[in-house]
Amino acid sequence: MNSEYIKLIATNKKARHNYSIESEYEAGIVLVGTEVKSIREGRVSFQDAYADIKNGEIFLRQLHISPYKYAYYSNHESLRTRKLLLHGYEIRKLWSKIKEKGYTLVPLKIYFKNDKIKVLIGLGRGKKLFDKRESIKKKDMKRDLDRERKKESF
Numbered sequence: 001m002n003s004e005y006i007k008l009i010a011t012n013k014k015a016r017h018n019y020s021i022e023s024e025y026e027a028g029i030v031l032v033g034t035e036v037k038s039i040r041e042g043r044v045s046f047q048d049a050y051a052d053i054k055n056g057e058i059f060l061r062q063l064h065i066s067p068y069k070y071a072y073y074s075n076h077e078s079l080r081t082r083k084l085l086l087h088g089y090e091i092r093k094l095w096s097k098i099k100e101k102g103y104t105l106v107p108l109k110i111y112f113k114n115d116k117i118k119v120l121i122g123l124g125r126g127k128k129l130f131d132k133r134e135s136i137k138k139k140d141m142k143r144d145l146d147r148e149r150k151k152e153s154f
Helices: 033-040 088-098 129-153
Strands: 006-011 019-029 050-054 057-061 082-085 103-113 116-126
Touching: 019 103, 050 088, 057 088, 088 103, 088 116
Parallel strands: none
Antiparallel strands: 006 103, 019 082, 019 116, 050 057, 050 103, 057 082, 103 116
């Protein structure tokens, strides 16, 4: 029996609006104990978070994990740089793509998978303003169609 337990903690809602995501990678993340406890409470923000590669390692920067309110003296820094865990061949593949102009690594989701915290990283290219307008227009049209279908079913 190989059932996976997945519990979503937080999503980066702006990522798919600002970037066209071409591929996704699941990565582990190196955390301290108080960060895990804060994440369990859902106290995570993707405001300006991004990932980059340095010396063959991948790091998540500007991810805000609020300090754990019950910790006394050993609390973590909320915006510290956190290391992500990926296979070497995946990091090399991402590195070659990032060297191309316009690509960036964007965190998409944080979730529990079998009691381990995972981060879904997307390789994306920034959207232009007209692309954003087009995606908003498509989303609005889909919403209107769904409303009409719902009305017809009643």
